[in-house]
Amino acid sequence: MAFEIPKTAYSGKIKEITLGKGDKAVKVGGETAYPFYLFEGEMPNLPKIAMEVYDCPPEEWAAAALEPFAGVTDDPVAWAQKCIKDYGAEMICLQLLSTDPNGLDRPAAEAAQVVKKVADAIDVPLIVWGTANHDKDTEVLRAAAELCQDKRLILGPVEEADHKKIGAAAIGYKHTVVASSPIDINLAKQLNILLGNLGVPDDRLAMDPTVSSIGYGIEYCYSVMERMRMAALTQQDTKLQFPIICNIAKETWKTKEAKISEKDDPKMGNARKRGILLEAMSATVLLLAGADVLIMRHPEAIKLAREMIADLTAK
Amino acid sequence: MPLTGIEIFKLLPKTNCGDCGVPTCLAFAMNLAAGKAELSKCPHVSEEAKAKLSEASAPPILPVTIGAGDKPLKVGGDTVMFRHEKRFENPPGIAILISDKMADAEVTARLKKARDLSYERVGLTLSSNLVALKAESGDAARFAALATKAKGSDANIILMSDKADMLAAGLKACADKKPLLYTATKDNADAVAALAKENGCPVVAKADGLEALAALTEKLAAAGLKNIVLDAGSRTVRQALQDQIVIRSAALNKKFRPLGYPTIVFPAEMTDNPMKEALIAAMFVAKYAGIIVLSDFQGEVLFPLLVARLNIYTDPQRPLATTQGIYEINNPTENSPLMVTSNFSLTYFIVSGEIENSKVPSYLYVKDTEGLSVMTSWAAGKFSADIIAPAILKSGIGDKIKHRKLIIPGYIAAESGGLEEEMSGWEIMVGPREAAHLTPYLKAWKPN
Numbered sequence: 001m002a003f004e005i006p007k008t009a010y011s012g013k014i015k016e017i018t019l020g021k022g023d024k025a026v027k028v029g030g031e032t033a034y035p036f037y038l039f040e041g042e043m044p045n046l047p048k049i050a051m052e053v054y055d056c057p058p059e060e061w062a063a064a065a066l067e068p069f070a071g072v073t074d075d076p077v078a079w080a081q082k083c084i085k086d087y088g089a090e091m092i093c094l095q096l097l098s099t100d101p102n103g104l105d106r107p108a109a110e111a112a113q114v115v116k117k118v119a120d121a122i123d124v125p126l127i128v129w130g131t132a133n134h135d136k137d138t139e140v141l142r143a144a145a146e147l148c149q150d151k152r153l154i155l156g157p158v159e160e161a162d163h164k165k166i167g168a169a170a171i172g173y174k175h176t177v178v179a180s181s182p183i184d185i186n187l188a189k190q191l192n193i194l195l196g197n198l199g200v201p202d203d204r205l206a207m208d209p210t211v212s213s214i215g216y217g218i219e220y221c222y223s224v225m226e227r228m229r230m231a232a233l234t235q236q237d238t239k240l241q242f243p244i245i246c247n248i249a250k251e252t253w254k255t256k257e258a259k260i261s262e263k264d265d266p267k268m269g270n271a272r273k274r275g276i277l278l279e280a281m282s283a284t285v286l287l288l289a290g291a292d293v294l295i296m297r298h299p300e301a302i303k304l305a306r307e308m309i310a311d312l313t314a315k
Numbered sequence: 316m317p318l319t320g321i322e323i324f325k326l327l328p329k330t331n332c333g334d335c336g337v338p339t340c341l342a343f344a345m346n347l348a349a350g351k352a353e354l355s356k357c358p359h360v361s362e363e364a365k366a367k368l369s370e371a372s373a374p375p376i377l378p379v380t381i382g383a384g385d386k387p388l389k390v391g392g393d394t395v396m397f398r399h400e401k402r403f404e405n406p407p408g409i410a411i412l413i414s415d416k417m418a419d420a421e422v423t424a425r426l427k428k429a430r431d432l433s434y435e436r437v438g439l440t441l442s443s444n445l446v447a448l449k450a451e452s453g454d455a456a457r458f459a460a461l462a463t464k465a466k467g468s469d470a471n472i473i474l475m476s477d478k479a480d481m482l483a484a485g486l487k488a489c490a491d492k493k494p495l496l497y498t499a500t501k502d503n504a505d506a507v508a509a510l511a512k513e514n515g516c517p518v519v520a521k522a523d524g525l526e527a528l529a530a531l532t533e534k535l536a537a538a539g540l541k542n543i544v545l546d547a548g549s550r551t552v553r554q555a556l557q558d559q560i561v562i563r564s565a566a567l568n569k570k571f572r573p574l575g576y577p578t579i580v581f582p583a584e585m586t587d588n589p590m591k592e593a594l595i596a597a598m599f600v601a602k603y604a605g606i607i608v609l610s611d612f613q614g615e616v617l618f619p620l621l622v623a624r625l626n627i628y629t630d631p632q633r634p635l636a637t638t639q640g641i642y643e644i645n646n647p648t649e650n651s652p653l654m655v656t657s658n659f660s661l662t663y664f665i666v667s668g669e670i671e672n673s674k675v676p677s678y679l680y681v682k683d684t685e686g687l688s689v690m691t692s693w694a695a696g697k698f699s700a701d702i703i704a705p706a707i708l709k710s711g712i713g714d715k716i717k718h719r720k721l722i723i724p725g726y727i728a729a730e731s732g733g734l735e736e737e738m739s740g741w742e743i744m745v746g747p748r749e750a751a752h753l754t755p756y757l758k759a760w761k762p763n
Contacts, residue, residue: 005525005561037560060672214623215436215619217626223399230397254672255668268614269618270614277615281619285601308595311552311595312556
């Protein structure tokens, strides 16, 4: 029997956006088919991985996650440089953990100075991530946007409650916005519309669907991302045709399964490899659902995810 | 792909006799299409129509059962490309490879891993499903001995050889386990098909490329076999993903029967790195594999993979729930805080995980809210004071703690008044809205 490969009827395309500036700027998006369905369409820009840097020394991290950054965890500039130099990071994501009002509550002006120092020290695109506290993120991200006005930062999470003020600062100082919504395709679309109405240009908008790791609800974001791609590519939903950023590292490494020692639970196997695999496997699942940028932590997990991307797109 | 009501109607007698119990043939056809009626209710339907209808009503991807006895494995039977469209039906079977060239101790160790590496989660036991026995020694007696040994374990069996006589030798040792025969090819199809038929075993069809594969399954189907599993032969990640997608799409969207079977994949033949192998296996969990054969089982690989499989195969319309009851975290004492939350499994995992991270010894009471989250169950009236209070009072927690303080999620702060009325002598404390903020809250908490 003659066999013809069935093909999906696509009618849309993911918008291509440029993150950062200069020689090390990266392009993401531009897909014309479902993720890695290369027999049906194109993926002109491979998914990119941003490496996490924290603005204060991490507490309670698994030993496996700390070990690659020994000696630099109290200095975000040195940490970022190590990620680029030693681990080949194409992007950095600065997690502004110290600004959390429930934690260290570092003032916005101080946090913005740290952002500036890191931004000045690196040439790859810089994602700046707040703590999802609307009032504090508004202060912090606005201050960072102003202080780093020529840096083309990528600012997130920008949620419905704080989108006006952070969005306005991003427009004014020419940064990219990461529109963050709680695992819901309709809320994601609505926020994109609101940001568009505010004046955020299409080529400076990415989406964060709110992700979680294997064992903690990854199936929810997986299906929301699949539905986003379906709407964007087959139903001409232009308000969902934006690249997707997945902040997956901290969701993975905070779980008890990524931390528990082999001694305490022998059936769980080697703790270091398990942590790396939980991160890399969560990343793989999200790549298949449509991630354009993954925010990741462990260099070995990143290496594995990169190899998967290469294999999935091998000529 | 099932027929529409109109398509079915055309095959019916169109006499509107009413013998089937509904007044018109059209109404009966609609019921058939909706799965609400059986064709046998119509006494007048022609044999030809019966044949057509039963063929059309067969699932587009046939379910295949491997093994016999207590825990046979059912794979295939899927009806959608995307899990949100309905759900993924039968989770892929996970197999460990065992070669007949391996030393006895290694074989024993691998059988033990297949049996022992299981994990409790949300009241379910996650475990692997199969052992794949590979004939590499060239010695039929040795392969048969391996099959005999594996038969003693409770795992389902795959017999692997492209030689029919070798498969026959293995099969002789374990035929009553109804093992999956891997593999029929264009060169041995007749002999392997005969073996499968004689022993009532499922069989893998392996060919290079989908066209050749379809030709082979048609041959096997013509020989009377229905329990077929597909191996498209691709061993690069990109091509293997494409084959998985195309096979499912052809079966579901094009009603292409020769590829309407579950698949088998071999991540170990695509990489030498066990970590990478795990990621490729995860890709196959998300993208449509029926059976995934791994080179070995290590806890750090198997656990994430089994949980990923559980997640992807969760029914999107039926959230997983945790059992109602008292959960002791970090070895609590009579002076430890008591919290209450809903029994949506994600809520439970996140809350209990944050409590563990806080290192504060605590009691968590999980209330059965029919698997709904805190906000949703509260909005639905399933997590209100009059429901929470009696459950806590009857739980026996009062005997475990000296204080009478209950911490409720910040999102149901409105229930605190009602709870204080229903639970006299108790102090109701409103905790944080987000589990992520539990640590400072618990660290500051005092029993008096």
